[in-house]
Amino acid sequence: MSSDVVISCRNVGKAFQLYTHYNDQLKQALLGFWKKFYNQHWVLNDVSFEVRKGERIGIIGRNGAGKTTLLQIICGITTPTTGEVKVEGRIAPILALGAGFDGSLTGRENARIGGAILGLKRNEVERRLPAIAEFAGIGQFLDQQVKYYSTGMVARLAFAVCAHADADILIIDEALAVGDEGFQAKCERYVEEFARRGTILMVSHSLDYLRALSDRLLWIDGGKVRAFGDPGPIIADYRAAVLGQALAAQA
Amino acid sequence: MYLTVPFERAWHHRELIRAVVRRELKSRFRGSLLGWVWAIAAPLVMLLAYTFVFSIALPVQAQNISITEYAGNIFCGLIVFNLFSELAYRAPMLLHEHASFVKKSIFPSEAIAWIASIRAFVYAGISFVVLLVFRLVTAHWLPATIVLTPLVVLPFALLMLGIVWFLMGLGAFTKDVAHLMISIVPIMMFATPIFYTFDQLPAHIVPWLKLNVVGDYIDMLRDLVIYGELPNLVVYVVCAIVSYAVFMLGYTFFMRYKSVIVDVI
Numbered sequence: 001m002s003s004d005v006v007i008s009c010r011n012v013g014k015a016f017q018l019y020t021h022y023n024d025q026l027k028q029a030l031l032g033f034w035k036k037f038y039n040q041h042w043v044l045n046d047v048s049f050e051v052r053k054g055e056r057i058g059i060i061g062r063n064g065a066g067k068t069t070l071l072q073i074i075c076g077i078t079t080p081t082t083g084e085v086k087v088e089g090r091i092a093p094i095l096a097l098g099a100g101f102d103g104s105l106t107g108r109e110n111a112r113i114g115g116a117i118l119g120l121k122r123n124e125v126e127r128r129l130p131a132i133a134e135f136a137g138i139g140q141f142l143d144q145q146v147k148y149y150s151t152g153m154v155a156r157l158a159f160a161v162c163a164h165a166d167a168d169i170l171i172i173d174e175a176l177a178v179g180d181e182g183f184q185a186k187c188e189r190y191v192e193e194f195a196r197r198g199t200i201l202m203v204s205h206s207l208d209y210l211r212a213l214s215d216r217l218l219w220i221d222g223g224k225v226r227a228f229g230d231p232g233p234i235i236a237d238y239r240a241a242v243l244g245q246a247l248a249a250q251a
Numbered sequence: 252m253y254l255t256v257p258f259e260r261a262w263h264h265r266e267l268i269r270a271v272v273r274r275e276l277k278s279r280f281r282g283s284l285l286g287w288v289w290a291i292a293a294p295l296v297m298l299l300a301y302t303f304v305f306s307i308a309l310p311v312q313a314q315n316i317s318i319t320e321y322a323g324n325i326f327c328g329l330i331v332f333n334l335f336s337e338l339a340y341r342a343p344m345l346l347h348e349h350a351s352f353v354k355k356s357i358f359p360s361e362a363i364a365w366i367a368s369i370r371a372f373v374y375a376g377i378s379f380v381v382l383l384v385f386r387l388v389t390a391h392w393l394p395a396t397i398v399l400t401p402l403v404v405l406p407f408a409l410l411m412l413g414i415v416w417f418l419m420g421l422g423a424f425t426k427d428v429a430h431l432m433i434s435i436v437p438i439m440m441f442a443t444p445i446f447y448t449f450d451q452l453p454a455h456i457v458p459w460l461k462l463n464v465v466g467d468y469i470d471m472l473r474d475l476v477i478y479g480e481l482p483n484l485v486v487y488v489v490c491a492i493v494s495y496a497v498f499m500l501g502y503t504f505f506m507r508y509k510s511v512i513v514d515v516i
Contacts, residue, residue: 016514025515026424075357079510096355104278116270117356 089168343422394479
């Protein structure tokens with residue numbers, strides 16, 4: 001791995017085991033050496049690519065293509081069935097906004113836990129709370145219980161926490177679509193600024209957004225890398241492929 | 252060294268564990284007017300109820316010892332057993348409860364066992380203070396051996412953590428574990444010296460019941476807190492070794508299946 005490569009995936013594959021019965025999972029875990037209780041479904045197959053420091057990578061692909069699974073593997077949440085992933089640096093994933101939030105606690109308390117999950121110390125979180133509040137821009141709602149928040153407010157707070165986590169790699173899964181335009185603009189500015197010191201991987205279905213913000217595009221199709229490179233041509237191909245299929249389905 | 256890995260991992264995630272424990276302790280009583288008063292009131296009411304039942308309704312049981320000592324004995328047993336049963340009931344569902352943590356963020360799922368255990372021990376600690384106050388009021392003294400309590404609590408905590416890891420890993424695969432616990436734990440309650448002490452039993456049964464490590468811990472805690480005696484050292488050492496073994500086995504089991512678990516919950 002050369003020094004400026006921060007993410008390297010080599011022949012990464014992920015098979016999900018589809019079970020007919022709920023308890024077959026247990027049988028598999030205990031008796032797997034004896035008999036197979038599942039059908040394998042390969043979500044990712046032989047995915048290889050490298051990301052260098054400071055790159056902004058957009059990831060596109062249809063629903064179910066394996067984008068989220070790929071991000072989960074890079075984050076270390078789930079392990080690949082085959083192949084190898086190497087990541088250098090600390091990751092801040094925004095896979096589902098406010099996933100770890102507890103509705104009965106205030107935004108401030110949730111921000112503390114969110115910061116701790118991302119590896120911040122308590123006093124570090126405390127010091128950053130004003131900045132997080134400022135970035136989220138939800139005013140006095142910060143001290144209200146999160147269950148009274150709107151979807152957009154949860155998104156703002158969750159993004160604000162990740163934005164202040166001092167990560168080297170930012171991973172964003174479809175996260176920015178929920179905010180209003182003011183907040184989206186703020187996030188875009190942040191992504192641009194972050195790219196100066198860190199690396200970004202983002203999944204989005206907004207092609208214009210990816211065209212504007214990413215250096216390279218990774219197109220995942222049916223669990224495989226269909227294309228990896230310049231956003232312009234890939235977006236054109238992708239549009240043609242997806243729309244072509246939609247039109248074919250209509251006809 | 253592998254034997255210390257679980258502690259190193261927990262120490263590494265201490266800030267996270269602390270933050271989530273704080274959250275759980277806070278949110279338990281949020282929305283109730285009396286808040287933490289409940290944490291003290293619940294064990295106190297239980298203690299008074301047992302004193303009443305066994306002193307007035309069923310005085311035969313407490314023939315040879317004073318009623319308050321008997322109530323103290325029961326309460327001591329209940330603190331330990333309730334801690335065990337709360338964790339045994341909860342552990343199989345823990346990963347399902349925290350599914351969004353485990354699947355959607357970089358959350359070390361083994362830390363959930365620490366969080367659940369610390370929470371349970373905090374409440375047991377409150378009950379323990381109520382017990383001490385009760386003993387002070389009724390017996391007018393507390394034995395000096397109380398300072399040794401941490402030496403008994405520590406291996407017991409390891410035992411609980413091991414059990415939680417094991418049940419939580421197994422519970423991720425099948426909900427049967429939760430149902431199994433609901434039928435096993437009440438039976439365990441009778442096989443544990445809560446409402447009786449070992450010396451009230453026929454001698455030939457005792458060795459069998461001593462196989463239940465939870466009961467041995469209750470016995471040792473009673474020695475320290477109520478009678479002011481030192482527990483049998485051999486029993487203590489055996490319990491500590493067994494507990495540590497359960498701790499390591501539970502951890503190893505959980506870590507072995509950790510990556511599979513993410514995909515099944």
